[in-house]
Amino acid sequence: MVIRPPSEAGSLLLPVTIGCSHNECTFCCTYIGVKFRIRPVDDIKRDIDQAAQNYSWSVRRVFLEEGDALICPQRRLVEVLKYLNKKFPYLERVGTYATPQSALIKSVDQLKELNRLGLKIAYLGVETGDEELLKKVKKGATYAQLVEAGRKLKEGGITLSVTVLLGLGGVEGSREHALRTARVLSDIDPDFAGALTLMLVPGTPLHKDWKEGRFSLISPFQSLEELKLMIENSNFTNCFFTANHASNYLPLKVRLPGQKAEVIEMIDRVLAKKDMSLLRPEFTRAL
Numbered sequence: 001m002v003i004r005p006p007s008e009a010g011s012l013l014l015p016v017t018i019g020c021s022h023n024e025c026t027f028c029c030t031y032i033g034v035k036f037r038i039r040p041v042d043d044i045k046r047d048i049d050q051a052a053q054n055y056s057w058s059v060r061r062v063f064l065e066e067g068d069a070l071i072c073p074q075r076r077l078v079e080v081l082k083y084l085n086k087k088f089p090y091l092e093r094v095g096t097y098a099t100p101q102s103a104l105i106k107s108v109d110q111l112k113e114l115n116r117l118g119l120k121i122a123y124l125g126v127e128t129g130d131e132e133l134l135k136k137v138k139k140g141a142t143y144a145q146l147v148e149a150g151r152k153l154k155e156g157g158i159t160l161s162v163t164v165l166l167g168l169g170g171v172e173g174s175r176e177h178a179l180r181t182a183r184v185l186s187d188i189d190p191d192f193a194g195a196l197t198l199m200l201v202p203g204t205p206l207h208k209d210w211k212e213g214r215f216s217l218i219s220p221f222q223s224l225e226e227l228k229l230m231i232e233n234s235n236f237t238n239c240f241f242t243a244n245h246a247s248n249y250l251p252l253k254v255r256l257p258g259q260k261a262e263v264i265e266m267i268d269r270v271l272a273k274k275d276m277s278l279l280r281p282e283f284t285r286a287l
């Protein structure tokens with residue numbers, strides 16, 4: 001299974017790590033049973049050589065896989081980035097997923113060094129700004145750590161794209177989740193923010209909680225209420241905000257704060273009608 005951000009669809013996907021260094025989030029099924037490891041540099045270089053044989057002239061973007069390539073020791077990342085620059089003369093951008101933990105162990109100077117070598121964008125999973133919920137879903141980071149990680153990446157000159165997860169607080173925690181997530185997003189003030197919608201996947205601890213009655217899934221319209229609350233209460237400098245992931249019921253892309261009133265009005269119109277035909281059908285989610 002290959003996981004990458006939608007915006008990296010045209011990128012050369014280069015596995016630098018296998019799995020996720022954290023691998024504990026209760027809602028995540030991506031690397032269940034996968035033992036995390038960092039690939040040897042020689043193996044990575046061999047992959048780069050192979051790709052360069054045919055695509056040296058065409059590669060503009062590279063995405064470092066898998067779950068958390070930023071966790072690699074600085075020396076290895078530097079070596080990989082230098083080699084990418086050598087083999088792909090038209091390289092414009094390298095991207096990576098980052099966990100809060102991996103961003104926090106790097107110094108700002110180290111991030112600046114990676115940025116000079118081409119690491120231009122990092123995708124950080126924030127999920128929620130609700131401190132209790134962060135613990136409950138085993139995100140492995142506190143509110144303050146999420147903010148610090150996000151700000152640090154930006155200070156390192158790296159464009160920051162964060163994701164949050166509608167529905168993560170369940171029905172009972174929905175409002176708190178939305179309001180606190182709006183606050184953490186505002187505190188981080190990323191360049192891009194994406195709201196995905198929770199999908200329960202068999203095999204995850206959260207799915208088990210749901211099956212055994214400890215977690216209640218919000219309805220599609222409740223996910224729109226959350227989205228509206230998040231947007232209404234966020235305070236960005238200039239953020240491209242999307243909810244156009246395949247898991248979302250109402251795809252949208254807006255520039256905030258500029259289009260705040262416009263998008264809230266649009267969500268309100270859908271909420272007023274409560275007409276399921278205005279939403280993505282359940283069977284097409286995540287396809």
Ligand code: SF4
Nearest residue numbers: 020023024025028067
């Ligand atoms: S950090 Fe990301 S990839 Fe790793 S377990 Fe959590 S959600 Fe999954």
